[in-house]
Amino acid sequence: MNQETAPRPQLGDPVRNFSVLLSPTLRGARLARLLAVEQLRGWELPLEAPSQIVAELAANAATHGRIPGRDFRLTLYVVGDTLRIELTDTRGDHLPRLNRPDPQADSGRGLLIVDALADRWGVTPGLPPRKTVWAEVDVGGAHHPQG
Numbered sequence: 001m002n003q004e005t006a007p008r009p010q011l012g013d014p015v016r017n018f019s020v021l022l023s024p025t026l027r028g029a030r031l032a033r034l035l036a037v038e039q040l041r042g043w044e045l046p047l048e049a050p051s052q053i054v055a056e057l058a059a060n061a062a063t064h065g066r067i068p069g070r071d072f073r074l075t076l077y078v079v080g081d082t083l084r085i086e087l088t089d090t091r092g093d094h095l096p097r098l099n100r101p102d103p104q105a106d107s108g109r110g111l112l113i114v115d116a117l118a119d120r121w122g123v124t125p126g127l128p129p130r131k132t133v134w135a136e137v138d139v140g141g142a143h144h145p146q147g
Helices: 025-040 048-063 110-116
Strands: 013-023 072-079 082-089 120-125 130-136
Touching: 013 025, 025 048, 025 072, 025 082, 048 072, 048 082, 048 110, 048 130, 110 120, 110 130
Parallel strands: none
Antiparallel strands: 013 072, 072 082, 082 130, 120 130
16 A cells, blocks of 8 residues: 655645535445546546546445445545545545456456555544545646636
8 A cells, every 4th residue: 555645835836625424325326436537527637547546436335435424525636636535435444455366357447446446545534433544646738727
């Protein structure tokens, strides 16, 4: 797991952000990916790797971070040339770990995918009972619209 590094804004860089609460269900996870794709498209940022990262982290939040009646939060923001993806859930007692699953297993590869696609990722404890799993993608070559 990579160490957390905050994006370093430069004077005049636009800061863009998007945040939404979603139900901790597979439907909520699917909606997280769809909303992220639309937001990234509006910001004219790459879609493929970030949307897959959102899909994996949202599925984990809905599967492993689920407490009935408590939503998870998807947050996207861009500072300078860094897109940060955050999924916050209410299972701070279940921290994700990068494992090598059995080759015959049907699941357990989500964080391997995140690790392969993200430039950095990690977990930040929040106010109990929360945790945030985050990933950063360098988007330096992407067009940055104003506003």
